[in-house]
Amino acid sequence: MEGIGSKLLIVLLYFLLMIAPSIHATDFKYCNKWKEYPVMVSGVEIIPNPIIKGKESSFIISAFTDKPLSGGEVVIGVAYFGWSVYSETGDLCANISCPVPAGDFTISYSQLLPSIAPPGSYTLTLKVKDGNKNELTCIKFDFSIGFFTSSEGPVDT
Template sequence: MASAGNLLCVLAMAATAALAVASSWELCDKYKSYSVKIKDVEVLPDPVVSGQDAAFVVPASTSVPIKSGTVIVTVLWHNIPVHREVDDLCEKTKCPIAAGDFVLNSTQALPGFTPSGKYKIRMQIVQGSSLLACANIQFQIVWRRLDAAA
């Protein structure tokens, strides 16, 4: 028969696993036809761990060549904006982008004090005044386990 301590440990691990929600994404406006078609969004690791790097890999395609642009990332924690970044598109992928498939890559170093919880990123790809793509990415940040720090 399992001891009460072992049972509590198993229940705690099960509860932690149940809280870890896989990332998901959706277009900002599913009825809009964006010039850049986002195919998927991969968040690595999933869930993201506080104090470690988080990578976002976004395979996409375009029917027209793109010479330049801007990637705007707004991070929300419990629907409260906590961070905003504006980056050159060519820092996230190789430019010029020929018509066809391409991949945006973004890595963010998270401070160890980043609060755990559910987050949302609104990622927009803009060229001049034109919105080429927009996606909402839901993901979770969890605290790094103390025994994993060693």
């Protein structure tokens, strides 16, 4: 019996090692670390990471609210080395089904990055506001754009 248990443990560890690299949470911080936001963010995932120019990328924000959300807006700003390069404001209910009941929910946002986007480090600021423009949450996180487009790749030498 002991042999079967150790073999099962080895198989389980192997699968964990295979899955672990694909599970990559992105570090984030609140815009104002002293503010108590009504919507608390629990995680950020970027797919693919690093982002590939010319390919659609997704940002998945996991959050929690203790009060239902009936609507509002999502404000996104992107900075490249501190310079604002992109901003967008959209309807919260375009990203999730409203009303959002109290509890856990996710906001998914996808964007096709142009192939002319310069490679390097970027910072994304995401704000969620209610229908009265009250800020429900605000987070910032960094992401990278790789050097190649989806149709390019490193050249073999």
